Amino acid sequence: MRILAIETSADETAIALLEADGATPEDARFKVLGNALLSQITHHIPYGGIYPNIAKREHGRNLVPVLMEALLKAGELNQVVVHPDDAISKEVGAILEREAELHTYLSEFFRSHGKPAIETIAVTYGPGLEPALWVGINFAKALSRVWHVPIVPVNHMEGHLMMAAAREGVFAPVAFPAIALLVSGGHTELVLIREWMKYELLGETRDDAAGECFDKCARLLGLPYPGGPEIATLAQKARASGLPRATPLPRPMHDSKDFDFSFSGLKTAVRNAVHLTTQGGEKTFSHEDRAAFAREIEDAIVEVLVKKTAAAAEEYGAHTVILGGGVSANEHLRADLTKKLEGTPVLFPPAGLSTDNAIMIALAGYFRAQKKEFAPHDSIKASGNLRLI
Ligand code: KG4
Numbered sequence: 001m002r003i004l005a006i007e008t009s010a011d012e013t014a015i016a017l018l019e020a021d022g023a024t025p026e027d028a029r030f031k032v033l034g035n036a037l038l039s040q041i042t043h044h045i046p047y048g049g050i051y052p053n054i055a056k057r058e059h060g061r062n063l064v065p066v067l068m069e070a071l072l073k074a075g076e077l078n079q080v081v082v083h084p085d086d087a088i089s090k091e092v093g094a095i096l097e098r099e100a101e102l103h104t105y106l107s108e109f110f111r112s113h114g115k116p117a118i119e120t121i122a123v124t125y126g127p128g129l130e131p132a133l134w135v136g137i138n139f140a141k142a143l144s145r146v147w148h149v150p151i152v153p154v155n156h157m158e159g160h161l162m163m164a165a166a167r168e169g170v171f172a173p174v175a176f177p178a179i180a181l182l183v184s185g186g187h188t189e190l191v192l193i194r195e196w197m198k199y200e201l202l203g204e205t206r207d208d209a210a211g212e213c214f215d216k217c218a219r220l221l222g223l224p225y226p227g228g229p230e231i232a233t234l235a236q237k238a239r240a241s242g243l244p245r246a247t248p249l250p251r252p253m254h255d256s257k258d259f260d261f262s263f264s265g266l267k268t269a270v271r272n273a274v275h276l277t278t279q280g281g282e283k284t285f286s287h288e289d290r291a292a293f294a295r296e297i298e299d300a301i302v303e304v305l306v307k308k309t310a311a312a313a314e315e316y317g318a319h320t321v322i323l324g325g326g327v328s329a330n331e332h333l334r335a336d337l338t339k340k341l342e343g344t345p346v347l348f349p350p351a352g353l354s355t356d357n358a359i360m361i362a363l364a365g366y367f368r369a370q371k372k373e374f375a376p377h378d379s380i381k382a383s384g385n386l387r388l389i
């Protein structure tokens with residue numbers, strides 16, 4: 001099956017075209033035919049996080065260029081390179097909420113360029129920012145009408161999970177029961193998986209997500225958004241150069257007996273510690289201070305994540321642990337989790353595919369399509385707080 005996936009839940013506009021066969025990840029094979037992504041990060045930097053209405057506007061402008069790039073890479077379109085500032089991008093962005101107009105516009109376009117060989121469209125319908133999700137959903141509906149192909153709605157977190165188990169064209173073996181730690185900018189979830197595509201939520205964050213905590217703490221240190229990679233780089237430098245450690249920060253809920261998390265207290269502790277170090281803004285932060293803080297922040301977040309994941313793995317006798325979501329890019333988290341779980345295989349996404357992309361949506365969408373979970377257009381709605389079940 002050839003599946004085109006659309007992802008617009010946060011600040012990446014992503015589209016991928018995959019060819020896949022096999023009914024479950026155990027016997028599936030897939031090939032990425034075309035993969036394209038435009039990040040909006042520069043637009044959100046001034047706000048220190050994602051600004052929903054800007055995300056919506058940018059997705060609107062980016063969808064056509066990203067679609068064209070993915071189709072071009074897949075050999076499904078002749079040389080048409082479209083930029084976000086081109087008339088067609090702006091026009092499509094402007095009429096995304098006007099279904100009939102969008103349909104006419106895209107029908108005209110593909111009448112002259114030919115219909116690509118696609119059998120299904122997968123689109124993220126949650127969780128995420130609803131204004132951003134709607135952009136992708138409306139675009140998916142229009143393409144589905146133009147190309148006469150069905151839509152399969154995809155849970156973004158299932159996409160992260162599938163991506164963590166995916167390897168070059170196949171899936172890594174997963175022995176059940178498995179425990180998944182899904183950590184992104186909006187979510188922190190511990191999930192028990194007894195068989196593919198059946199999930200039991202063991203715990204989640206009660207306030208900020210792990211990635212959100214990285215981002216907010218980074219902002220307090222004067223580092224740009226997204227803060228996770230910035231903190232990780234500085235923390236690594238601090239460790240390598242043997243800098244003295246910063247004032248210890250709390251490890252929230254480290255010893256609680258449940259599988260929930262809480263990260264907002266950590267952010268408050270960082271705010272107070274920064275205030276003390278800079279004497280209420282009188283003194284400037286030295287590079288060493290900043291690096292020492294980054295290391296302590298990373299240690300605090302990673303320790304809690306590792307402790308809870310290992311406890312869940314032990315309690316449920318996990319044979320595999322899966323780490324997915326943007327924060328799974330964190331090398332320190334990968335290394336500590338692998339060390340702590342010695343003997344139990346730990347899977348994480350291939351390089352560059354921890355953070356949002358459309359390959360992950362195509363993979364999850366493909367397996368949902370195998371289960372015939374196609375949905376009528378009227379029933380597909382953005383679901384900001386969608387759960388993994
Ligand atoms: O999954 P993702 O790309 O988007 C959402 O679904 O939210 O995750 C983005 C999050 C951001 O909070 C970002 O700071 C964090 O992932 N992140 C990292 C690293 N790379 C990205 N956090 C820690 N260390 C990293 N290397």
Ligand code: ZN
Nearest residue numbers: 184325326356
């Ligand atoms: Zn994500």
